[in-house]
Amino acid sequence: QVQLVESGGGLVQPGGSLRLSCAASEIIFSRYFLNWYRQGSGKQRELVARITTGGNTDYTNSVKGRFTISRDNAKNTVFLQMNSLKPEDTARYYCNAVRPGSTAYNYWGQGTQVTVSS
Secondary structure (H helix, E strand, O other): OEEEEEEEEEOOOOOOOOOEEEEEEEOOOOHHHHEEEEEEOOOOEEEEEEEEEOOEEEEEEEHHHOEEEEHHHHOOOOEEEEEOEEEEEEEEEEEEOOOOOOOOEEEEEEEEEEOOOO
């Protein structure tokens, strides 16, 4: 059974940093696009960052220059380095793995809470 398990969330002050990790099991990790989504209280889930199988990255405008997504295929892990955090970054962050060209292979983690507050 495919599992995605996020870790690294927590409470941080504005301007601080966190590094989220998402470890996957039972999939050939290198064949998947990997995404980080977030959902704040009362808000829709939004795509924050994506990394393709080839290592190309893309970010939503609000996090460009502050967040960095990376992947380690050997360890089946994707990371989200979050710097200069703002209160508006407060949300539950979800890891998502999608196999390009196939809607049948679309997996989600349970999420990890990030709270930015003084």
